[in-house]
Amino acid sequence: MLYDIFIDPFVQMAAQPDFLLQVLWEGFVAGILYALIALGFVLIFKASGVFNFAQGIMVVFSALTLVGLHESGVPAYLALVMAIAVMGLLAYTVERVVMRPLVNQPEIILLMATIGMTYFLIGFGEFVFGGEPKSMITEELGLPTGSTAFEIGERGLLILQHIDIAAAVIAIIMVAGLGIFFNKTRIGRALRAVADDHQAALSVGISLNQIWAIVWFAAGIVALTTGIMWGARSDVSFALEIIAYKALPVLILGGFTSIPGAIVGGLVIGFGEKIGEIYWGPLVGGSIESWLAYIIALVFLLFRPQGMFGERIIERV
Numbered sequence: 001m002l003y004d005i006f007i008d009p010f011v012q013m014a015a016q017p018d019f020l021l022q023v024l025w026e027g028f029v030a031g032i033l034y035a036l037i038a039l040g041f042v043l044i045f046k047a048s049g050v051f052n053f054a055q056g057i058m059v060v061f062s063a064l065t066l067v068g069l070h071e072s073g074v075p076a077y078l079a080l081v082m083a084i085a086v087m088g089l090l091a092y093t094v095e096r097v098v099m100r101p102l103v104n105q106p107e108i109i110l111l112m113a114t115i116g117m118t119y120f121l122i123g124f125g126e127f128v129f130g131g132e133p134k135s136m137i138t139e140e141l142g143l144p145t146g147s148t149a150f151e152i153g154e155r156g157l158l159i160l161q162h163i164d165i166a167a168a169v170i171a172i173i174m175v176a177g178l179g180i181f182f183n184k185t186r187i188g189r190a191l192r193a194v195a196d197d198h199q200a201a202l203s204v205g206i207s208l209n210q211i212w213a214i215v216w217f218a219a220g221i222v223a224l225t226t227g228i229m230w231g232a233r234s235d236v237s238f239a240l241e242i243i244a245y246k247a248l249p250v251l252i253l254g255g256f257t258s259i260p261g262a263i264v265g266g267l268v269i270g271f272g273e274k275i276g277e278i279y280w281g282p283l284v285g286g287s288i289e290s291w292l293a294y295i296i297a298l299v300f301l302l303f304r305p306q307g308m309f310g311e312r313i314i315e316r317v
Helices: 001-007 010-014 016-050 055-071 076-102 107-129 162-184 186-196 200-205 208-233 240-245 247-254 257-282 288-301
Strands: 147-152 156-159
Touching: 001 247, 016 055, 016 076, 016 147, 016 156, 016 162, 016 186, 016 208, 016 247, 016 257, 055 107, 055 208, 076 107, 076 208, 147 200, 147 240, 156 162, 162 186, 162 208, 162 257, 186 208, 200 240, 247 257, 247 288
Parallel strands: none
Antiparallel strands: 147 156
């Protein structure tokens, strides 16, 4: 029994290297998309200290907006522009209606406000778009379809779905763009200043209201991109919100304020759950992909609660 659990999976990996490469590729794509979801949480947490519980439903709502506009007769690229505008309007509304009245309130109140936003967007989304799964307009947006197979060794094949390649490339470009935005632009430096100290940022003339609106809009763009990529790989439905919460283990591993941490944490979870499901899942009853990420995060919390790239908080009493 112990041999089967601890040794046999490694024997399978060595015996079928082509299949292992396929599993690693699937884990890489899933990890990059998890990291992209986690970036939305990181952006808002860095600028306001708010854990945005609504980020998951923002992924769903933005994708449903895009698909719903197209189904109503709007051309695909115009629907994309309008969906971006909707996320901008949502960001402005959140800043004016939710964030501004709750300045300097305890963090738990801000968290509860984002939970309230979650249920509002669920109800509003179901009212406007219905609750049925919808197909992402992949071809209309110019996203690639099909797959390419590469020979590995004498009989092995590595099959890469074109949409997965596009998702990985787009996610990498967005992550790099956000990194440059945070470190090289004036607004990015203002965002980091707000993240470090709200009062100090106010004292040098930085507008918290403007920064919060910008960062919520950026999180909305990240949510829309994530919704398009995940929707192209499956369907657009409210079940995507559950996938979005895989970002929580990613944040625990990488740290709530670190963009590199979101990337590394996403890859760790992506690789871990795919390898675990394929090689260890059958030995422990199967279907471990749905909960393995949370077990990895729980174990990690025991050794480094602040995450790999998070700052250790020391309170002096």
